[in-house]
Structure formats: structure tokens, C-alpha cells
Amino acid sequence: MKPISSQSTLPTFVILASIFTGWEALVRLRGIPPYLLPAPTHILRTIFANLSLYGQSTLITLGESLSGLILGVIAGTGAALLLSLWPRLERGVMTVAILVKSTPMVAIAPLLTIWLGFGVLPKVIITALLTFFPVLVNVISGLQHADPALLDLFSSWRASRWEVFRFVRLPSTLPYLFAALKISAPLSLIAAVVAEWTGASGGLGHVMWLAYSNLNLPFLFGAVFILGLAGVAFYITLTWAERRFVFWQEIEA
Amino acid sequence: MEVVVKDLAYTYNHNAPPVQALDQLNLRVQSGEFVAIIGSNGCGKSTLLRLFANLLQPTRGAISLGGLPPAQMAANRRVVWMAQNPALLPWYTARQNILLAQRFARTPPEKNVSADELLSLVGLGEFSSAYPHAFSGGMQQRLSLARALAMNADLWLMDEPFAALDELTRERLTIQLSEIWQRRRPTVLWVTHSIPEAVRLADRVLVMTPRPGRFYGEVRISLPRPREDTTLEFQTYVRKLKQMLVSGGETG
Numbered sequence: 001m002k003p004i005s006s007q008s009t010l011p012t013f014v015i016l017a018s019i020f021t022g023w024e025a026l027v028r029l030r031g032i033p034p035y036l037l038p039a040p041t042h043i044l045r046t047i048f049a050n051l052s053l054y055g056q057s058t059l060i061t062l063g064e065s066l067s068g069l070i071l072g073v074i075a076g077t078g079a080a081l082l083l084s085l086w087p088r089l090e091r092g093v094m095t096v097a098i099l100v101k102s103t104p105m106v107a108i109a110p111l112l113t114i115w116l117g118f119g120v121l122p123k124v125i126i127t128a129l130l131t132f133f134p135v136l137v138n139v140i141s142g143l144q145h146a147d148p149a150l151l152d153l154f155s156s157w158r159a160s161r162w163e164v165f166r167f168v169r170l171p172s173t174l175p176y177l178f179a180a181l182k183i184s185a186p187l188s189l190i191a192a193v194v195a196e197w198t199g200a201s202g203g204l205g206h207v208m209w210l211a212y213s214n215l216n217l218p219f220l221f222g223a224v225f226i227l228g229l230a231g232v233a234f235y236i237t238l239t240w241a242e243r244r245f246v247f248w249q250e251i252e253a
Numbered sequence: 254m255e256v257v258v259k260d261l262a263y264t265y266n267h268n269a270p271p272v273q274a275l276d277q278l279n280l281r282v283q284s285g286e287f288v289a290i291i292g293s294n295g296c297g298k299s300t301l302l303r304l305f306a307n308l309l310q311p312t313r314g315a316i317s318l319g320g321l322p323p324a325q326m327a328a329n330r331r332v333v334w335m336a337q338n339p340a341l342l343p344w345y346t347a348r349q350n351i352l353l354a355q356r357f358a359r360t361p362p363e364k365n366v367s368a369d370e371l372l373s374l375v376g377l378g379e380f381s382s383a384y385p386h387a388f389s390g391g392m393q394q395r396l397s398l399a400r401a402l403a404m405n406a407d408l409w410l411m412d413e414p415f416a417a418l419d420e421l422t423r424e425r426l427t428i429q430l431s432e433i434w435q436r437r438r439p440t441v442l443w444v445t446h447s448i449p450e451a452v453r454l455a456d457r458v459l460v461m462t463p464r465p466g467r468f469y470g471e472v473r474i475s476l477p478r479p480r481e482d483t484t485l486e487f488q489t490y491v492r493k494l495k496q497m498l499v500s501g502g503e504t505g
Contacts, residue, residue, distance in 0.1 A: 149340040156306045156334040157357040158327045167353065171344045248343035248386040 038218040043225060046218040053207070058226055060203040061196065064120055065188040068127020072184065075128065076135025077177070084143045084169070101133040106194055113198040123195040123203070130191045131184040138180035142173030175249050178242040185234040189227060254319035254331065254407040254440045256282040256305070261314035262465075263300055274300040276465035278314070285438040289451035291498060292461030298444040299337070301466070302410040305442065306334035318408060326408070330359050333406035337413050339397035341385040347372060347396050348381040351403045358404040371399040374429060376422070390417040398426070402433065409441045415450065427453050431478055448498070452490045453480050460497045470497045 020040045026032070027039040034042055047054055079097070083090050105126055112122035150168045159167070196205025204223045211219035258280040265272040274297040282288050290298055303309045304316060307323040318326040326332050341350050351368040372381050375395040385393055394417045401409065415423045431454055434441060445451050451458045452474055460470040472494055476486060 147340070149336060149338040150342065152308055152336060153334075153340040155308055156327065156332075157354075158307075158330065159357065163357075167342065171342075174344075248384060 035215055035217055038221055042218050043221040047222040047225065050219075050222070054204075054222060054226060057202055057204045057207045057223070058230070060120070061189070061192050061205060061227075062230060064123040064195075064203065065127050065192040067120075068124045068191065069131050069181075069184060069188040071124065071128035072131025072188075073135050073177075073181070076132045076180070077139050077173075079132075079136050080139035080143060080173075083140060084165075097133055097136055100129055105130055105191055109195045110198045113195070113200075118199050118201045123192050123200070126195040127188045127191040130187050134180040134183045134187075135177065138176040139173050142176030143169050145176075146172040175242075175246045178238065178246060181238055182235070185238055186231050189231055189234070193227065254326075255284045255317075256280065256319075256408070256440060256442070257317040259315050261301075261304070261316065262312045263297070263304060263309065264312045273465040275304075276467055278467040280459070280468060282440055282442065284319075284440055287434055287441045287443065287454060287456045289443045289445055289455035289458045290461060291445060291448060291451055291458060291494065292466060292501075293463050293498070296461045296463050297466030298461060299412050302334060302412050302442065302444060305408075305410050306332060308334070330357065330404070331406055332408045332410065333358075333401050333404040334410040335397060335401040335412060335414050337416060339385070339390075339393040341393055341396060341400075343384065343386050346382045346384055347377055347388075347399075350385070350396060351400050354400045354403045355405075358406070360405045364405060366403065366405070368403065371403050372396075374402070374433075375399045375426065391419060391422060394418060395422075395426070398430075405437075407439050409439050409443075411441065411443045413444055413446060416446070423447075423450065428479060430454065431480075435478065448491050448494045449482055449487075451494070452476075452487060453482060458490075458494055460494065460501055462501050469501055472497070 024039050024041060027037055027042075038046075079093055083093055108129070109122070109126055112125055116122040116125075146169045151164065154164045154168055192203070193205035193208070196203040197209050200206040200209075204227055208220055208223045211217070211223065258278060261275055261278040261280075262273070263275040265274055278301070290301070292298055300309065304311055305318065305323055307327040316323050318332065321329075323332070342353065345353065348368045351371055355365050355368070369378065369381055372378050375398055377392060377395055377399065380388070380392070385396060388396065394414065398414055401411070401414070415426060418426065427450060434454075441455075443451070443454060448458075455474055458472045458474060459468045460472075461467065462469050472490060474490055476484075476490075480487060482488075482491075
């Protein structure tokens with residue numbers, strides 16, 4: 001559980017800096033026009049020039065993906081708990097879950113937009129649907145993979161099912177839940193953006209779509225940059241939370 | 254708590270072919286007696302303790318713990334089982350692990366030994382708020398021992414509780430445990446691979462045959478406590494048991 005040291009951040013910084021410097025140099029030396037590939041400084045200028053628009057859009061998209069993520073986690077965990085209580089339901093629920101998982105979200109997104117409008121709701125639903133499956137599968141797996149030695153111990157204590165659940169199974173799911181979140185968090189951003197493409201009144205996906213229709217590449221890239229940053233922020237927050245809450249396990253970064 | 258076992262057999266059926274772990278096993282342990290069980294690897298010692306702890310049900314035969322079946326005794330929380338694996342809750346501190354055990358033991362609070370006292374007893378006094386994942390294997394086992402003591406049970410089922418300890422810690426804990434046992438006088442079934450440990454602790458040492466396990470010999474240790482392993486008598490007991498173990502391996 002070592003903190004992120006300057007040693008580990010330095011190479012990252014060097015690599016990123018060289019990529020962006022190379023990009024900048026390429027655009028300037030070759031004189032590539034901004035409608036094909038804008039220079040990083042150009043993109044940054046565009047972002048700062050439209051800070052309020054980008055800020056607002058970022059809030060909308062992050063709000064959608066976070067709400068979807070939370071909803072998906074609640075639904076996925078709830079379904080997993082339900083299945084562990086009534087294993088007979090497993091078949092039915094898993095069939096639905098696999099159906100949901102196998103259907104490409106891009107295919108459902110336009111439908112939901114048509115039914116529910118250009119607002120936030122269809123985006124949240126898409127994100128939740130995408131998050132649901134990894135959470136369900138992992139939490140079930142966590143509930144089933146509680147340490148057999150602990151289960152034996154509690155059985156020798158004659159602990160009730162509820163006590164075993166509360167003291168052993170539930171905490172055992174935490175590492176699995178975080179593994180699911182690491183998959184779901186980036187997916188949730190993708191889901192929100194893709195859903196916005198199918199029609200939205202705001203959000204980064206909406207900004208991208210407008211910029212794309214006008215072939216305004218600096219504007220499009222601005223949204224891409226922000227989404228990249230948001231993805232990294234999600235990841236860092238999750239890693240931090242994992243270290244904080246699953247402190248008993250060695251976690252590889 | 255008196256322990257009586259008649260014609261006990263246990264077969265693991267989920268393996269193919271089935272493995273007969275115990276057969277025709279008879280045992281009588283008096284209340285307050287300290288009995289050590291030795292035998293080669295895989296002779297069913299752990300299986301025997303699991304049967305007593307109500308984690309397994311006998312294939313044949315009967316177990317009586319203080320006149321009751323193991324399930325009833327376990328429900329009364331008067332039996333403690335300590336496995337080879339320390340089985341600590343990683344999300345709880347050393348102290349919380351012990352408090353949890355006491356919560357399950359349901360002893361009246363005034364009879365409980367405090368968690369901190371138990372931790373200092375096993376040499377973990379300064380680690381009461383540390384988490385087990387930071388502990389060495391030996392420390393984890395000592396915490397597990399402290400937790401077993403915290404249960405304040407009448408029957409102790411101990412499955413190689415000192416296996417992961419270094420020789421010095423093992424000796425120190427053996428002496429402490431002997432004192433605790435003399436004070437509280439629980440009935441103890443102590444599985445071990447160490448003959449000197451058995452001689453140091455037990456009233457009686459039972460020797461088991463290889464699979465299917467049953468008892469084929471016993472040695473009553475009539476040495477005053479505390480026992481010095483340097484004395485001639487002590488060494489004689491150790492030699493005698495070693496011979497029994499070797500000959501049992503051949504005939505079994």
C-alpha cells in the first residue's frame with residue numbers, strides 16, 4: 001500500500017510531455033491545418049475560450065455517467081444479494097442479465113432517446129444497464145468465494161446465515177465490487193457519450209456531435225481531452241478508494 | 254466435559270474413489286483431561302476434530318460430548334475449535350477479532366477475560382489495533398490462539414495450533430498454555446506433530462495409525478508440571494512415543 005511516489009509519476013509525466021511536444025512539433029513544422037489535426041495548444045486555447053460551455057457539458061455528462069454508475073451498482077448488488085438468498089432465481093435473472101449484456105448498447109440508445117426524449121434520463125438508463133452486468137457477476141462471485149476457512153470457523157461457532165453473511169460474505173465481496181467498478185467506470189463514460197450522440201440537449205457527447213457536424217476539430221478535440229481526463233480521474237479515485245476500503249488485500253496498481 | 258467415541262468411522266465420499274479417513278475409532282477422555290494426538294500425515298487427526306466440532310457428520314458410530322451429540326454442544330457454545338489455518342477476519346483488527354469470538358461465545362461479560370489481556374498473553378499486546386494482514390504467520394497463529402482462549406469453552410479442539418511457530422515461541426506458549434489449562438481445567442484434544450510438545454502438555458498421548466485412522470497406542474505421562482524437557486524421564490517418553498509412531502506406520 002505505498003502512496004503514489006514522485007518516482008512513479010515522473011515517467012508518466014515524461015511520456016505524456018513527449019507525446020504532446022511531438023504532436024505540437026509535427027503540426028507546426030508540417031503546417032497541418034487545424035481542420036485535419038489541431039495542435040495541443042490550439043485545443044487548450046479552444047477549451048479555455050469556451051470554458052463555461054465545456055464546464056456545463058462536463059457536468060452534464062459526468063452527472064449522467066455517475067448516476068448511471070451508482071444506479072447500476074445498486075441494481076447489480078441488489079440482484080446479486082437476491083440471487084444468493086434465493087438461488088432458484090439464478091437461472092431467470094442470469095438469462096435476463098446475459099441478454100442485457102449481449103445486446104449492444106449502441107443499438108438500444110436511439111430507442112431510449114425516441115421513447116424518453118433528449119433529456120438526461122435515457123443516458124442514465126443506458127449507463128446503468130452497462131454497469132449492471134459486471135457488478136452482478138462480480139458480487140455473486142465475491143459472495144461465493146468467501147474464505148472456506150472463515151466459513152468453517154463460523155460454522156463451528158454455529159453462526160446464523162445472517163451472521164455469516166454480515167461478518168464474512170459481505171466484506172468478501174468488496175474486492176470484487178471494486179474490480180467491477182474498475183471495468184464499469186470507463187464504460188459509464190462511453191455509455192453516456194454514445195447515448196448523447198443519439199440526441200441530447202447538452203453534454204460532452206452533444207458538444208462532440210455539434211463539432212463533428214461542423215467539422216470543427218479543435219472543438220471536438222477539446223471534448224476528447226476532457227473525457228480522457230475524466231476517465232483518468234475516475235480511475236485514480238477508484239484506486240484510492242480501493243486502497244482505503246480493501247486495505248487487507250495487496251492491490252496491484 | 255467427558256468425551257466418548259464409539260466405533261467411529263468417517264469416509265470422504267465426494268472423492269472418487271471414496272477415502273476412508275477414520276475407522277473403528279474408540280476414545281474416552283475424562284472431563285478436564287489433556288489428551289495429545291499424534292500420527293503421521295493424513296491419518297485423519299483433523300477429520301476427527303472436525304467431527305467433534307460438528308463440521309462433519311460421522312459415517313458410522315457415535316460421538317458424545319458431555320453426554321450430548323456434537324451439534325447440541327456446538328449450539329451451547331461450549332466447544333472451541335482451532336484449525337491449522339488461523340482463519341482471521343482480515344477486515345477486523347486483532348482486538349475486534351477477539352471481541353467477535355466473545356460475542357459468539359455468549360459468556361456472561363463478567364466471566365470474559367479482556368481482549369487486551371489475551372493479546373498480551375500471546376505476546377501481541379502492542380498490536381491490538383493492527384490488522385492481521387500485517388502479521389507474520391506465527392503472529393496470526395498466536396492471535397488465533399488468543400481468540401480460541403477468549404471463547405472460554407469447556408472442550409478445546411486444537412489442530413496443530415503451534416505448527417507455524419518458531420521453537421522458542423512454541424516453548425514459551427506451551428508453558429503459558431499449560432498454566433492456563435491448570436487454572437481453567439477444560440478438556441483438551443490437542444493434535445500435534447511434535448512429540449516433545451505432546452509430552453510437555455498432555456496427561457495422555459494417543460498414537461494414531463495411518464489411514465484409515467484409529468488409535469492403536471497410548472502413553473500416560475506422569476510427570477509433574479511444569480515439565481523440563483531436559484530430564485531423563487522426559488526423553489524416555491519422547492523415545493517411547495517415537496518408537497510407537499514408527500511401528501504404527503509399519504503395521505498400519
